[in-house]
Amino acid sequence: MRQTKPRLNRFLTSAVSVSVLLFAIAPAAAAQVCTRKDVSFYSNGNFRVRRVRIESPIDFMHAISSHLNTLKSKLPLQPSTVFTLEKSSEGRVIIEKALDELEEEDDPRSRVRVVLAGIDNCDENAAQPQLDVYYRVFTSNYNSYLSHTFEIKTDELQRPATSAATTTVETQTRGFLRVQPFVNYNRTRQLFGGTSARLRMPGAIFDAAEVSAGGSSAGNEQALELSGSRSPGSGPIKQLEYRVRYRHSDLPTGGNRVREGLIQAQFFAATSPLGPAGLLLRYGASLEGGNQQTDLATAAGGDSSQADSGYGGLKTYLGATLRTKSVSIAASYGLQLGTRGATTDLDFVKHVADVGFNARWLVKGKPGAFHKAVTLEGQLTGGAIKTLGTLPVSQRFFGGNGVRDFIESDTWRIRSGPYIRSLPENSLNSGSALGEIGGTGFYSANLTLAVPLWGYPLVPPEMAKDQKFMDAVEGQKESARKQLVFRHLNEIQAFRGLIADLKPVADELRELDNSLATLPGECAEPPDEEEDNRSELEKTRCTVKDLVFILRDQLKDENKEDLPSRLDATLKARDDSPTCIDDDTCSALKRLRVGLETLAPLLRPAGFTQVADTADRVKTSLAARQPTLVAAYNVIEASPEKQEAERLGTQDMKQLEPVLNSFINELNWFAVSPVAVFDVARLWPDKNGTRFGVGGGVRISVVNLNVTIGYAFNPSRKMGEGRGAMFFSLDVTDLFR
Amino acid sequence: MPGTSFSVDLLVVTPNQLRKINFKLSKDSKTDGSEEWTLEFGLNERKKTTDQFADVVKLTVKIKPAHNDKAESTAKKGLDDAQTSAAIAAGDSAKLFSEGKISKTTAQADARRVIAVRGS
Numbered sequence: 001m002r003q004t005k006p007r008l009n010r011f012l013t014s015a016v017s018v019s020v021l022l023f024a025i026a027p028a029a030a031a032q033v034c035t036r037k038d039v040s041f042y043s044n045g046n047f048r049v050r051r052v053r054i055e056s057p058i059d060f061m062h063a064i065s066s067h068l069n070t071l072k073s074k075l076p077l078q079p080s081t082v083f084t085l086e087k088s089s090e091g092r093v094i095i096e097k098a099l100d101e102l103e104e105e106d107d108p109r110s111r112v113r114v115v116l117a118g119i120d121n122c123d124e125n126a127a128q129p130q131l132d133v134y135y136r137v138f139t140s141n142y143n144s145y146l147s148h149t150f151e152i153k154t155d156e157l158q159r160p161a162t163s164a165a166t167t168t169v170e171t172q173t174r175g176f177l178r179v180q181p182f183v184n185y186n187r188t189r190q191l192f193g194g195t196s197a198r199l200r201m202p203g204a205i206f207d208a209a210e211v212s213a214g215g216s217s218a219g220n221e222q223a224l225e226l227s228g229s230r231s232p233g234s235g236p237i238k239q240l241e242y243r244v245r246y247r248h249s250d251l252p253t254g255g256n257r258v259r260e261g262l263i264q265a266q267f268f269a270a271t272s273p274l275g276p277a278g279l280l281l282r283y284g285a286s287l288e289g290g291n292q293q294t295d296l297a298t299a300a301g302g303d304s305s306q307a308d309s310g311y312g313g314l315k316t317y318l319g320a321t322l323r324t325k326s327v328s329i330a331a332s333y334g335l336q337l338g339t340r341g342a343t344t345d346l347d348f349v350k351h352v353a354d355v356g357f358n359a360r361w362l363v364k365g366k367p368g369a370f371h372k373a374v375t376l377e378g379q380l381t382g383g384a385i386k387t388l389g390t391l392p393v394s395q396r397f398f399g400g401n402g403v404r405d406f407i408e409s410d411t412w413r414i415r416s417g418p419y420i421r422s423l424p425e426n427s428l429n430s431g432s433a434l435g436e437i438g439g440t441g442f443y444s445a446n447l448t449l450a451v452p453l454w455g456y457p458l459v460p461p462e463m464a465k466d467q468k469f470m471d472a473v474e475g476q477k478e479s480a481r482k483q484l485v486f487r488h489l490n491e492i493q494a495f496r497g498l499i500a501d502l503k504p505v506a507d508e509l510r511e512l513d514n515s516l517a518t519l520p521g522e523c524a525e526p527p528d529e530e531e532d533n534r535s536e537l538e539k540t541r542c543t544v545k546d547l548v549f550i551l552r553d554q555l556k557d558e559n560k561e562d563l564p565s566r567l568d569a570t571l572k573a574r575d576d577s578p579t580c581i582d583d584d585t586c587s588a589l590k591r592l593r594v595g596l597e598t599l600a601p602l603l604r605p606a607g608f609t610q611v612a613d614t615a616d617r618v619k620t621s622l623a624a625r626q627p628t629l630v631a632a633y634n635v636i637e638a639s640p641e642k643q644e645a646e647r648l649g650t651q652d653m654k655q656l657e658p659v660l661n662s663f664i665n666e667l668n669w670f671a672v673s674p675v676a677v678f679d680v681a682r683l684w685p686d687k688n689g690t691r692f693g694v695g696g697g698v699r700i701s702v703v704n705l706n707v708t709i710g711y712a713f714n715p716s717r718k719m720g721e722g723r724g725a726m727f728f729s730l731d732v733t734d735l736f737r
Numbered sequence: 738m739p740g741t742s743f744s745v746d747l748l749v750v751t752p753n754q755l756r757k758i759n760f761k762l763s764k765d766s767k768t769d770g771s772e773e774w775t776l777e778f779g780l781n782e783r784k785k786t787t788d789q790f791a792d793v794v795k796l797t798v799k800i801k802p803a804h805n806d807k808a809e810s811t812a813k814k815g816l817d818d819a820q821t822s823a824a825i826a827a828g829d830s831a832k833l834f835s836e837g838k839i840s841k842t843t844a845q846a847d848a849r850r851v852i853a854v855r856g857s
Binding site: 038039040043044084085086088089092096103111112113114115116117118119466468469471472474475476477478479480481482483485486487523525526532542543546547549550553554565566567568569570572573574583584585588 | 746761763767769818838
């Protein structure tokens with residue numbers, strides 16, 4: 001039921017997004033070609049700017065679209081101004097700074113970003129030559145919890161969608177308070193609407209406070225929630241979410257009504273991705289208590305249920321979620337120990353199991369073409385209640401085209417009732433001899449197939465075809481992978497021996513440092529790097545001094561664990577090149593040796609013979625030791641352990657790479673897909689037995705937000721039931737496979 | 738669709754979540770027909786994972802024109818092994834510079850070396 005709250009406002013924002021999109025892709029002025037490869041031709045003062053565009057395929061995730069549009073007016077190049085390359089670059093820098101500021105809020109773990117400035121539509125032959133200026137932004141943040149779970153935090157979708165929707169809401173979204181109206185319809189609840197307000201509380205124990213209230217002629221629902229999340233790090237608690245929530249509802253269940261007031265304190269945690277497959281385990285518990293009233297007291301009493309009672313309960317739940325390239329799977333189990341009020345007597349035990357999968361097969365297309373991904377979604381859910389005393393009616397299972405979740409979470413959903421799209425919410429058990437008071441056992445299975453027929457890619461075709469841009473993204477991916485590989489170098493045990501062999505070097509550096517410290521005066525920073533007018537002795541001495549300090553710092557005991565990733569720069573670099581000194585590409589040790597070789601002859605005439613002798617001695621010693629150290633390093637470089645570090649780094653990269661690949665190869669700004677659905681559900685007790693739902697509809701996908709509307713027929717229609725029911729769903733495609 | 742300038746920017750947070758390294762390479766075309774490559778090296782730190790990152794140092798160095806090809810290759814193909822190690826070492830130098838232990842000249846030279854050490 002909880003998921004119905006923001007449905008319509010999401011739908012509306014999606015619709016607005018589509019409208020904005022359609023506007024954005026409306027045919028522009030006839031494109032003209034910039035014929036000159038030498039872009040300085042366009043910077044000769046003759047060309048004026050026709051228009052400025054900022055393109056970003058990912059602004060929906062970061063709520064930056066409106067921000068980027070605001071930036072446009074601050075860029076140095078504006079329509080009708082004279083184009084210069086320098087001003088174009090200045091604009092790029094302004095955009096980068098704006099992205100930096102936005103990123104501070106996101107606190108990303110790692111990300112790659114490419115910002116490309118360029119020109120197109122050059123009207124070179126007009127009396128007043130003109131051109132268009134564009135900036136293309138590609139950036140991606142990464143969060144390992146969100147990238148491995150079956151569900152994705154809906155809030156991530158709501159915020160940017162809202163900001164993209166209307167400028168009036170924009171200021172609220174970007175501030176601490178967000179207010180959103182919502183409207184929805186289903187046959188059970190009728191047309192209902194309301195408002196939710198969310199207050200961000202950065203720095204507090206809870207990150208946000210949210211209050212929502214909605215109602216219709218059929219029922220009403222209100223909720224107040226304090227929620228927070230933390231990412232403590234690795235191990236068994238990679239991600240932690242917690243919330244305290246009060247909910248009151250008064251909703252129909254066919255001829256019955258269920259009124260509830262419930263307060264919940266809940267937490268759950270998720271592990272880091274485990275194993276090569278990145279299996280993520282989740283677990284948690286919640287404590288809840290409240291009261292409930294229903295209209296069917298007699299019926300309830302006939303099945304050991306309480307029509308009006310208090311309620312208390314402890315829920316525990318665990319699950320696993322896994323993603324492969326094409327399939328996401330989530331399996332969850334929930335156990336609820338409940339009482340009929342403030343008592344320690346156990347009145348019922350509820351079990352719920354829920355398995356869902358989402359398979360997605362991409363049909364390859366041309367670069368820049370709309371991406372066609374056939375999706376098949378399935379869900380199998382079952383549950384049973386063992387009644388030991390009496391069972392509050394509100395805790396029984398209710399089925400239909402809307403079901404309650406076992407826990408309150410945006411990132412973990414466990415269905416707690418039979419889902420069947422051909423019957424309205426809470427009306428599956430109309431055949432129960434007891435009346436519509438739900439059941440004590442159920443199962444349901446659901447399949448949804450969608451085949452996209454039409455759409456527009458997220459990464460604009462001109463961007464996808466821009467080889468320079470795509471190369472830059474690929475280059476950044478490789479840089480990120482290398483960084484991850486080098487982290488794993490620090491775990492290679494074979495380096496311990498090599499680091500031990502560096503002990504004499506550390507001793508010699510200490511001796512050299514002490515000797516250099518006897519020289520009078522301090523090293524002064526040159527006022528300008530280009531105009532270093534210090535004497536040769538001064539320059540060399542200061543360079544050597546810095547090098548000694550850096551090397552000694554690296555070789556400190558407390559830094560040794562991180563030394564392997566620095567050893568290439570310290571020992572090897574490009575020493576094999578005869579021009580490495582001139583190119584400034586030598587290793588730190590070699591640069592030190594060369595520095596000492598230069599320094600000693602400069603020190604002697606100045607009267608610092610003892611320091612010069614030390615410099616000579618250390619230089620000779622380092623020259624003797626370095627080849628052995630490099631040989632040992634090369635052995636490790638060629639070892640299976642290094643290969644393992646490569647493998648681990650590549651594996652780590654698999655967590656980041658799918659984000660990038662999804663943007664480029666999978667996501668559409670929007671897509672339209674026909675949908676086929678099939679459901680089967682059974683609730684006990686219910687004399688109508690197994691029920692079916694068969695139907696079809698259409699899915700409109702805006703980036704990864706899917707709005708599915710359709711009709712499911714009820715082939716085994718019973719007395720008092722309709723031919724079927726409309727179904728409407730909003731869900732999120734997992735981007736980060 | 739000629740490109741006039743671009744930047745590639747890599748941000749990595751260390752496994753202990755306490756250090757954030759930012760490596761940015763940008764290319765600008767000039768009106769006189771020349772090209773300029775710039776490397777920016779940023780370091781942020783925090784004491785606890787729940788704290789906000791604080792700026793430690795940001796170094797900006799111009800790449801020597803002789804190394805423009807290497808900068809182009811780096812932007813296109815990413816860092817190679819030698820460059821990755823040099824980048825990590827440059828991060829150390831940036832930190833030492835921020836603490837006043839070594840000179841800015843040395844820290845900048847170490848940052849510049851990230852591009853220069855590229856193999857091909």
